[in-house]
Amino acid sequence: xxxxxxxxxxxxxxxxxxxxxxxxxxxxxxxxxxTATDQLSGKLVITGASTLAPLIAxxxxxxxxxxxxxxxxxxxxxxxxxIADARQGLADIGMVSRAMKDEEQDLHAFPVAxxxxxxxxxxxxxxxxxxxxxxxxxxxxxITNWKDVGGKDxxxxxxxxxxxxxxxxxxxHYFKLKNTAVKAQVVIGDNEQGVKTVVGNRNAIGYVSIGxxxxxxxxxxxxxxxxxxxxxxxTETVRNGTFPISRPLHIVTxxxxxxxxxxxxxxxxxxxxxxTIKQQxxxxxxx
Amino acid sequence: MTPSSxxxxxxxxxxRLLLWLLHGAASIAGAIVILxxxxxxxxxxxxxxxxxxxxxxxxxSWHPAEGxxxxxxxxxxxxxxxxxxxxxxxxxxIFSAVFCHxxxxxxxxxPYRRLIELLAGIPSVVYGFWGLVVLVPxxxxxxxxxxxxxxxxxxxxxxxxxxxxxxxxxSLANVPQHYLRGAAALGLPRGAAIRGVVLPAAKSGLxxxxxxxxxxxxxxxxxxxxxxxxxxxxxxxxxxxxxxxTANIALEMAYALGDHRAAxxxxxxxLMTMIIALTIAAEWISRGRR
Numbered sequence: 001x002x003x004x005x006x007x008x009x010x011x012x013x014x015x016x017x018x019x020x021x022x023x024x025x026x027x028x029x030x031x032x033x034x035t036a037t038d039q040l041s042g043k044l045v046i047t048g049a050s051t052l053a054p055l056i057a058x059x060x061x062x063x064x065x066x067x068x069x070x071x072x073x074x075x076x077x078x079x080x081x082x083i084a085d086a087r088q089g090l091a092d093i094g095m096v097s098r099a100m101k102d103e104e105q106d107l108h109a110f111p112v113a114x115x116x117x118x119x120x121x122x123x124x125x126x127x128x129x130x131x132x133x134x135x136x137x138x139x140x141x142x143i144t145n146w147k148d149v150g151g152k153d154x155x156x157x158x159x160x161x162x163x164x165x166x167x168x169x170x171x172x173h174y175f176k177l178k179n180t181a182v183k184a185q186v187v188i189g190d191n192e193q194g195v196k197t198v199v200g201n202r203n204a205i206g207y208v209s210i211g212x213x214x215x216x217x218x219x220x221x222x223x224x225x226x227x228x229x230x231x232x233x234x235t236e237t238v239r240n241g242t243f244p245i246s247r248p249l250h251i252v253t254x255x256x257x258x259x260x261x262x263x264x265x266x267x268x269x270x271x272x273x274x275x276t277i278k279q280q281x282x283x284x285x286x287x
Numbered sequence: 288m289t290p291s292s293x294x295x296x297x298x299x300x301x302x303r304l305l306l307w308l309l310h311g312a313a314s315i316a317g318a319i320v321i322l323x324x325x326x327x328x329x330x331x332x333x334x335x336x337x338x339x340x341x342x343x344x345x346x347x348s349w350h351p352a353e354g355x356x357x358x359x360x361x362x363x364x365x366x367x368x369x370x371x372x373x374x375x376x377x378x379x380x381i382f383s384a385v386f387c388h389x390x391x392x393x394x395x396x397x398p399y400r401r402l403i404e405l406l407a408g409i410p411s412v413v414y415g416f417w418g419l420v421v422l423v424p425x426x427x428x429x430x431x432x433x434x435x436x437x438x439x440x441x442x443x444x445x446x447x448x449x450x451x452x453x454x455x456x457x458s459l460a461n462v463p464q465h466y467l468r469g470a471a472a473l474g475l476p477r478g479a480a481i482r483g484v485v486l487p488a489a490k491s492g493l494x495x496x497x498x499x500x501x502x503x504x505x506x507x508x509x510x511x512x513x514x515x516x517x518x519x520x521x522x523x524x525x526x527x528x529x530x531x532x533t534a535n536i537a538l539e540m541a542y543a544l545g546d547h548r549a550a551x552x553x554x555x556x557x558l559m560t561m562i563i564a565l566t567i568a569a570e571w572i573s574r575g576r577r
Contacts, residue, residue, distance in 0.1 A: 078543075157427075179352065180353060185516060200423055
């Protein structure tokens with residue numbers, strides 16, 4: 001299972017090591033993709049958002065089995081790294097787990113899937129729904145007890161994400177909050193760590209990728225996803241675009257893609273990968 | 288150490304070869320430390336160049352994305368977690384070693400020592416995971432939120448306990464048997480002999496153990512990251528969540544760019560300075576005693 005805590009730590013450690021190596025050696029060897037007329041071959045370096053990395057790695061495996069001479073190398077480091085690496089040519093393709101910003105119009109972006117960020121509570125928490133204003137008040141420390149929003153008399157544990165994570169950006173952007181205004185009791189890194197924190201604390205509130213939360217919920221993990229803006233948080237509402245805190249997942253290139261990169265992007269946007277996307281708890285784009 | 292320059296055996300070619308090999312090995316070991324320090328400074332320079340180092344202590348908070356770089360709460364977090372765990376683990380470790388050496392029957396002492404060695408071998412992620420799913424909810428029942436300085440201190444205590452226990456065990460084993468027999472001959476009861484003779488004789492080994500466990504407590508990352516809550520604040524009680532300098536680097540490095548990234552290397556520099564200060568203090572104290 002990709003989304004296990006163990007893998008998460010492994011990833012962190014791996015990215016620190018990779019990062020140190022990169023710092024020491026300069027750029028990762030981004031071998032130029034060779035374009036052969038009949039058979040594609042070469043190495044494709046893809047870096048960026050950790051949300052997208054497992055999905056792109058799986059798509060990469062499918063792509064490698066189609067073109068046996070191709071190697072796809074996926075590295076994580078956040079959407080900002082995906083943008084930076086694609087711009088500087090350190091990577092052939094960047095992964096960005098949010099909508100493209102205005103100053104990023106120089107890049108060519110291709111949506112591959114959608115992801116939603118859902119508010120989660122412990123299953124035993126009697127609170128069934130929270131308005132946007134209540135969530136803002138909880139995250140800015142104006143409401144600190146569940147009884148003020150219809151729950152029992154217990155202090156609220158606010159779970160926030162570490163600086164730089166795109167889930168944090170999506171969350172702050174939707175609620176129009178600044179991270180300096182957030183009064184959190186716990187700061188976490190990975191989605192799965194967020195789920196574990198809420199499971200371990202009946203009075204916690206957190207936010208994670210809906211794909212992760214929905215999967216964990218179906219596996220009997222005692223959490224529940226709250227509706228936002230009157231819309232149920234589910235992969236279904238993320239797909240049809242009605243769920244408000246959702247985000248597109250992009251892969252980007254600096255120049256219009258040709259050869260190997262183009263073949264990969266076409267493959268990643270094709271129907272052939274829809275099952276892979278669902279297996280990773282993301283939502284394929286509607287045709 | 289004995290001076291070797293006057294040693295005539297270095298005239299043989301094979302010895303000269305050995306000497307060069309030793310020179311090489313020693314300079315590699317030394318160079319690694321220098322290189323790491325140089326690398327840290329080099330990577331931290333971009334931010335130090337246009338931000339005064341003072342701002343790492345005077346800014347209002349740590350929000351690198353918004354240009355605020357205060358490190359002091361994390362420095363306190365590291366120091367408090369370290370101090371708390373060392374204060375608990377040291378007596379625990381020394382007493383367990385004394386028990387193991389002088390009171391426990393042979394049949395118990397042997398498996399007990401193996402158990403402690405096993406404790407030293409468990410990866411820190413395992414401690415962290417246990418802390419996250421068992422310890423943190425438990426503390427949360429007593430005093431919410433749960434992830435806290437206390438959780439960090441307890442996890443660190445368990446992790447550094449084997450270091451001090453094994454060091455104390457080894458240094459007690461080095462105390463000559465005739466010291467204890469002499470004390471017994473003088474009619475001292477066993478407790479008094481241990482207090483008055485054995486512990487002073489083993490002092491320098493115990494002290495080394497304390498230095499080693501302190502180093503491990505400062506450097507620990509994964510377990511701390513999982514149980515401490517990682518909120519950047521100076522704690523006002525042991526139930527408050529904290530973030531340590533090491534956790535800060537591990538938590539944000541994967542997603543940091545530009546000044547944010549360089550600021551994380553400044554965290555690394557501060558950590559390195561702490562370790563250097565610790566080493567100097569240890570040297571100073573042990574020299575003062577002799």
